[in-house]
Amino acid sequence: MTSSRVSSEAGPIRMSLSSRFENIEMAQHLCGKLLEPYDLPEETRHWILMALREALANAIKHGNAQDLAKRVHLDMDVVDDALQLTIRDEGAGFDPAGVADPLAPENRLKTSGRGIFYMKTFMDEVRFRPVDGGGMEIFLKKHLTRDGKKEEKGR
Amino acid sequence: MKTSVREAPGGVQILDLKGKITIGSGDIQLRETINKLVEEGKKNILINMQDVTTIDSSGIGELVGCYTSVTNKGGKLKLLHLPPKISDVLTVTQLITVFDVYESESEAVASFAA
Secondary structure: OOOOOOEOOOOOEEEEEEOOOOHHHHHHHHHHHHHOOEOOOHHHHHHHHHHHHHHHHHHHHHHOOOOOOOEEEEEEEEEOOEEEEEEEOOOOOOOHHHOOOOOOHHHOOOOOOOHHHHHHHHOOEEEEEEOOOOOEEEEEEEEOOHHHEHHHHOO | OEEEEEEEHHHEEEEEEEEEEEOOEEHHHHHHHHHHHHHOOOOEEEEEEEEEEEEOHHHHHHHHHHHHHHHHOOOEEEEEOOOHHHHHHHHHOOOOOOOOEEOOHHHHHHHOOO
8 A cells, every 4th residue: 555644653543432520531541542653842732732632521511512412523643743632522513613712801800712722722633523413623733743753752 | 629628827728629620620719619618707718729630721811811800900920830731821821920829838828928
């Protein structure tokens, strides 16, 4: 097979999770495994996993409204040294443009509305897409520096 | 998350938190602990964050909610020993300027009398 795509050694991971917050850490653990070949600063790794946490929490709470009959679909892969995460819920969807700016003075002390902001802060790319048939898909991307790849550094 | 409350001079309540303040795990617990203190008339509260390992937007939201409810009751809620990552999370959302944050417990306790 000829392909210029450099995928992770673990390969793509595709999961379907029930709408429980307890599942967030399991997904974070597997995402951490995907990042293992990369000698990332501990902070970078932490922020990536936080962005994933926020996206999953969003899908479980706001998307699926914690309805156990609805699933959260998660795809994770490293392609061309970039981590790509796709999180899809089965909820009613929402308008990302309608989410209030948490930095605006009038929103500063609100108790919610920071999850998307954190995703955008910690990742290189964040996209939202309504899914045909219902649900919202969030795509997150983070470049993992090639220089930092363990096996290349060590040789 | 584990919580424990101790009383410092001047009636300041120090709330020691240990573990995660994340959605479905610690966020509600934080709110209930603070609400209970406020209901008991204990309105000067110092949250010791030293052993908080993880926080997410829900945990941050609860911290903000606690700050507002204590302030609205005429009390003060301050933070002690913020781990660097939690400080970063508060900084990017410009909340770090909302909270009084201390590195020294004695200084923090004394500040309530000011």
